[in-house]
Amino acid sequence: MILTQCAVCATELGLSLGKKCGRCSTRYCGPACQVQHWKEGGHDNLCKKIKKAGGAEQYNANTKYTEAVAVAAEACAEDTKGQTCYICTQAVHWKTKEGLVRGCACRGTAGFAHVSCLAEQAKILFAEAEENNLHVKVKQARWDRWGRCSLCEQDYHGVVACALGWACWKTYVGRPEVHNAHISAMGQLGNCLGAAKHHEAALSVKETELSILRRVGAREDRMLVAQTNLAITYQGLGRFEEASRMIGDVYSGYLRLEGVEHEDTLRAALNYAISLVKLKRFEEAKALLRKMMPVARRVLGASHDYTLRMRWNYAETLYKDAGASLAGLREAVSTLEETEQTARRVLGGAHPITGGIEKGLQKARAALRAHEEAASGDVSSICGAVEAMTPGDA
Template sequence: MILTQCAVCAAPLGLSLGKKCGRCSTRYCGPECQVQHWKEGGHDQLCKPMKKAGGAEQYNANKKYTEAVTVAAEACAEDTKGQTCYICTQAVHWKTKEGLVRGCSCRGTAGFAHVSCLAEEAKVLMDEAEENNLGYDAMTERWRRRYKCSLCEQDYHGVVACALGWACWKTYVGRPETAELRSFAMKLLGLGLCAAKHYADALSVQEAHLSLLRRIGAPEDSILGMQTNLSSTYGQLGRDEEALSMKRDVYSGHLKLYGAQNRHTFIPANNYATSLISLERFEEAKVLLRKTMPVARRVLGEGCEATLIIRLNYAKAFYRDTGATHDDLREAVTTLEELETTARRVLGGSYPTTVTIEASLQDARAALRAREAPEVLQTADDLAAHFDSL
């Protein structure tokens, strides 16, 4: 997580409250905690290294990045055995000695790289874009290299996404609070922490980011985007009512800004439906998704990950509903079978969305079998009764 709490008592400070060390900017709720940290918490030993690294926030980002790279390389060790980085062509990074990762949809011998190489390549591209004052489209395309594989064009996921999030944050944390790239980096860090299922840490980052955007008067679409990510994290932490309320507001906000036919509205609509399903408000979810699905399929295409997820949730709204009919369950199974084939072809078998679809397909089939089983048992009972009467 980023430093939003007192280093001694963990009192919440957000991004602007409290007191800072004059040398390294370590944050405290007040002078008492600062004195205690110097005398008893080891700050007298850490202050100089923190200052040398660029301050407490930069020191923390560097440390968290190194830890995240180690976790990612260890998680990918079996998959990357005997391979080399497609950027530097080495198996072990010459400087950091880190191992390889692959957290995208590349298959075969493609897509293996060091997190450091991916991060450095993305940094160079953005530095060039800034130096040459490239336009918005060029900057956006280059920024995608921070989270999207340049070979398969799919987002990085899991612990690899988390490591890349920390790589991005440590690169831009030193910029002013109003700097656009710093804000983008904070957003990417929150998403990376979620990808690695560090939801409590992600929540801290996202709440701080939302507070920052409001304080600096960010555009409405930026605030809505941050609320979208934050509401999903609320859901992951089981705070379903808070998630539903925020997702409903975000969906309404996108409808006002873009309209129902715009691609920017599809994800908020799906997120809202996800919360409705979690709270077993299945009919509301179905109505919403019936409006969203056809437009998403036409605008985004059948193979787009967002389209797959929207259709996945539509199937969930049927098979999780205890009042679903036999035909409803059959439709859910048929839909998920189609989605599984498409996801395997487009995203690969190990991609998280593919894995989720496969798990949902198993759940839907189980629900269908459970619905059919009583009919079979009733038939058997009827047969037994018939023979007993003979």
């Protein structure tokens, strides 16, 4: 259940409070709001339409999906001009009339597609895995197509990820609440809303997902994933202390369950380090990253996004620290220069990770320049370097 508020007064209803319209399942805090919505809110005209679409949740998912696709196509319009979809080979989708998107690491003439085509591809692949009862790892690889490009094998980001999140949710919202695909689609939507920086909306989705998992007694590893995703949303909302405590517990959980070299543990270590940097606990973050960076490089490779982000955040612990040494600042700059080159080669210049590393490199260079000039007695550019070190940058 994603619709957790009264349709009239927005009172929070959680998963079970209030009442529903008997025809379309629109939720209300009580009879008064339901009557008001029918008489003054236009529900008398929408009710049959919502029911025909499959109920309030399905209708909401369909509407949000259509809106998200339009936003994504508009955002990608300049990049996709004159191109065609690599799946259906058309510039404009034959049925939906939507434009093209590209929000992965593909470059040149590769990777252009319609969200509808990407969604249909993912839907078919996962349906085949379900019907043939394929191995859980194969199912997961098929499921990953809801958020990962089949050409460059990198995750979609921003508004394209958001549109695919709504596509996933509208596909599986009709499954029973405890069905694995229903819960996974809810998690996918929450993560994609976060990718588009819709943190308030993501919070509601992720809290609902975690509540359902607790109620059905999900496995510990599944709970850890949901807790990680919720903590990342806390970070996006500036709730850094809550995020750090939760992510620290998740990291400890993965160490116990999977060991230090598992990909899930490495992801948890990265998230915990990021939370420590947000709290300016640089020495703790630095110690953790020095321990885990060699493991990530050995297990995942130097070009994996976890490895890149670990090195990026390690450099942040060096140049953001008010007591940074000259040697530390030089290490930060050299680390970011090398990491930026790798990210640009693997992910491309338009990817958020590449852009973030580039911004970090600019700040590290400014801090190094200010430190060197202060040491030599020339303070002419210190003010400019300090201004470049705006708080809160990731």
